Amino acid sequence: MTRDRSNGMVMTLQLVGDFSTELDSTRDPVDLERALGRICGALGFDHFALSLEACALEAASPELLLHNYPAEWARIYTGFELAGRDPVRRACDHSFIGFAWGEIGSLIPLTRGDRQMLNIGRECGLDDGFTVPRNLPGLARGTCSFVVRPGRRLPAPSLPVAELVAALALTCALGLSGLVRRPATARLTDRQRECLLWTARGKTAAETAIILGISTETVIQHLKLARERYAVHCKQSLVLSALFDGVIGFADVFRLPGSRPSRRLRHQARDG
């Protein structure tokens, strides 16, 4: 960011203001799509994609997906069900701020398949990108990406502005989706949560029973009811859902810095 670029920066910052104003009167996803397409080019990108998902596990979750990606990529992506192994989406759970796709390797481990997938994207015309993730626990999660085609480079000076633009677009999308009300999350009783927590820590029902000083059957019953509330059939799904809901957290499970591990617990621990 040197002085000679200041004109460009002023322009881009002004773009944020204009974009924000434009979104104020946006009442329809189509309008948002159009606005994103315009500013995408103005910022020095070729493509954009915005996705917003509700976190409701039960109801038909409203979803918004706007993009101008190449048709071939969209076909491959949905046809081969690549969404389930998209490294960009995975990285979104590990950053507060937007990240260039080249940095993904420092956020999450990249497998061979991941690199391959990024390469296929490149062949389809998606060379490098900048993805902005946002999460509202229990409510919604969204991403907004800006992408350049092969032969161009990410417009580094625009990235901070792109971050703001993306966040504004996601906020607009959130408003359009009508996700103002918090979806009813499955509520667990204290005892259920406690059993769940020890389960997440890798304990069997029998071990948990000893820890809590109750019968194994009771632990099984608590977990049974907890599974029913989340409408899942197995432990791993239960743990996952509860974690996503915020009922438990990684810090509860792993001995993260800050939480002092009790020597006794550590000694008993089977895992981790």
Place this chain on the structure above:
Amino acid sequence: MTRDRSNGMVMTLQLVGDFSTELDSTRDPVDLERALGRICGALGFDHFALSLEACALEAASPELLLHNYPAEWARIYTGFELAGRDPVRRACDHSFIGFAWGEIGSLIPLTRGDRQMLNIGRECGLDDGFTVPRNLPGLARGTCSFVVRPGRRLPAPSLPVAELVAALALTCALGLSGLVRRPATARLTDRQRECLLWTARGKTAAETAIILGISTETVIQHLKLARERYAVHCKQSLVLSALFDGVIGFADVFRLPGSRPSRRLRHQARDG
């Protein structure tokens, strides 16, 4: 955003770059605190507060708390345990982007107690503020606020820049907290990851085998080796560890690619 303010805007955008550079060499919370204090004034605010907490049931105290709020407010806030009913914190669960405290009423319903609390803050010297929320599901939640004292107004032109600064500061704090493991951990093969992914989605080994078109025994073997790499003994711990590492993501699990199940299909499905 008119042309005559462009100089100021360039300066503030430059502040972001400088701030980012400064944080790159930050190894200690004290450094971050100092940097925040400086940029806080430069942006036209009087106070700042940054809090980062791990997602955990038992998380009483934040992982990191930096601020230069008036001592009296801090005393009241902690003394009366106001964090649990802080409207600013509640609003953080409802916005993708930073919000001025005056807008809180449009994000969440404000009770009488909420207004009272804001008033007490005002009496302590915290008149109006701009709070930037960020969440990483299951991992951490953070907020960064910039506040003006009574008699001053929020520097509206600085807010977009404040948003960027806050996000950078939170990212820095996340790095300092040790909540993120660098992806140098157990890496899985693509096939192991695939089996794990279907396991996380609630499928049994037999079901996964059918989906992947391989033998049940092979799926079991993949999961067995994956468990060994993570040194855990059960599925739920495996899923949790992989999720924490970023080997799989929430988006991978909850958003099954392709078909959105209708209510009927959903009923037939075993897990969401």
Place this chain on the structure above:
DNA sequence: CGGCGCTTACCCAGTTCTTGGTATGGGAAA
């Protein structure tokens, strides 16, 4: 070429989980 890692596949014994029940007592709400 030889080793190494990945994928595939199989066996077996023991343990654990899942799913369907029932039942008692306490406490909160209607």
Place this chain on the structure above:
DNA sequence: TTTCCCATACCAAGAACTGGGTAAGCGCCG
């Protein structure tokens, strides 16, 4: 007070998982 929810506890059958092996085929790399 009656009803509902919660925590506790138990039974039983079948499915699924865990942990211990072995091994063949393939591709990559030194």
